[in-house]
Amino acid sequence: MAYTDGMLKDGALKGRTVLITGGGTGLGRSMSKYFLQLGANVVITSRKLDVLQKTAEELMAETGGQVLAVQCDVRKYAEVENTLAEAIKKFGSVDTLINNAAGNFISPTERLSNRAFDTVVDIVLRGSYNCTLALGKYWIKEKQINKTVLNIVTTYAWTGSAYVVPSACAKAGVLAMTRSLAVEWAKYGIRTNAIAPGPFPTKGAWDRLVPGEFREKMDLKNRVPLKRAGEHQELCNLAGYLISDFSAYVNGEVVTIDGGEWLQGAGEFNMFEAVSPEQWDAIEIMVRGAKSE
Ligand code: HXC
Numbered sequence: 531m532a533y534t535d536g537m538l539k540d541g542a543l544k545g546r547t548v549l550i551t552g553g554g555t556g557l558g559r560s561m562s563k564y565f566l567q568l569g570a571n572v573v574i575t576s577r578k579l580d581v582l583q584k585t586a587e588e589l590m591a592e593t594g595g596q597v598l599a600v601q602c603d604v605r606k607y608a609e610v611e612n613t614l615a616e617a618i619k620k621f622g623s624v625d626t627l628i629n630n631a632a633g634n635f636i637s638p639t640e641r642l643s644n645r646a647f648d649t650v651v652d653i654v655l656r657g658s659y660n661c662t663l664a665l666g667k668y669w670i671k672e673k674q675i676n677k678t679v680l681n682i683v684t685t686y687a688w689t690g691s692a693y694v695v696p697s698a699c700a701k702a703g704v705l706a707m708t709r710s711l712a713v714e715w716a717k718y719g720i721r722t723n724a725i726a727p728g729p730f731p732t733k734g735a736w737d738r739l740v741p742g743e744f745r746e747k748m749d750l751k752n753r754v755p756l757k758r759a760g761e762h763q764e765l766c767n768l769a770g771y772l773i774s775d776f777s778a779y780v781n782g783e784v785v786t787i788d789g790g791e792w793l794q795g796a797g798e799f800n801m802f803e804a805v806s807p808e809q810w811d812a813i814e815i816m817v818r819g820a821k822s823e
Pocket residue numbers: 632633634635636637641642643644645646647649650684697727728729734735738739
């Protein structure tokens with residue numbers, strides 16, 4: 531067994547339909563593939579129909595599963611409603627929504643136009659609540675139960691982060707929505723959870739957040755206590771668990787999967803990680819020799 535292996539039992543998602551926003555690329559594509567391998571039907575949406583159709587064809591060929599590609603800008607509620615209608619027409623219902631679509635880029639905040647700020651917040655926060663509202667209203671009206679919403683946030687949803695301020699504001703909002711609806715909609719049989727990934731290399735994120743020479747300077751090995759980036763399968767395993775019946779009692783949780791990255795940045799004395807054994811000998815002598823005044 532390795533962490534790059536699929537974790538769940540064969541058929542763990544059999545008969546379930548999963549709608550994944552931003553499912554044509556990156557982590558959304560990886561999750562789609564794993565859910566298909568576990569027996570789910572998958573609906574992938576984003577703005578670029580050509581990308582979605584190519585992904586859908588590749589994933590169906592690789593897994594033998596069923597993928598529906600629907601063009602949808604999550605900022606537009608009518609397009610979200612259309613996606614839901616298309617999904618119901620094809621698969622009968624939708625059991626899980628994964629709010630994975632995002633927009634983001636690195637920039638000092640004072641360089642952003644108000645439109646740039648709006649763009650990121652609209653994709654991440656408005657997009658997530660548009661999809662959640664459309665699906666939730668449908669499930670509640672139809673009295674469908676055993677449904678799940680999984681929101682992909684990030685660790686700076688609670689720490690904040692310089693240079694990605696619109697994304698941090700929006701992800702914080704999505705996290706608040708996760709915890710709020712976990713309570714409000716539990717009575718309807720809807721569970722709501724989130725995943726907060728640390729660094730998982732994807733073209734979409736890396737090109738916009740760590741471009742050019744900054745990629746090497748990011749120094750992942752030393753930012754993450756486990757000294758590596760995440761493997762997509764690790765995130766897929768967690769997501770698969772959180773949308774499956776195996777997590778039936780998990781509701782309102784945000785699960786961090788970052789190799790310990792954000793805590794390393796947070797702990798007051800974590801810089802002592804760089805101290806050698808010899809330096810620890812010297813430190814111990816100094817500390818033991820400390821006298822009270
Ligand atoms: C300053 C910028 C800019 C930049 C765009 N803008 N890029 N401003 N610096 N680098 C401004 C534009 O000038 C414009 O404002 C406004 O933002 C909207 O830009 P458009 O190009 O018209 O928007 P759109 O075509 O909708 O594209 C949205 C996008 C783009 C967010 C700008 O990057 C995109 O399509 N992203 C989708 C995929 C993505 O971002 N993936 C990464 C997710 S990674 P004006 O005023 O000129 O009109 C992620 C990781 C989190 O979330 C955690 C990592 C650890």
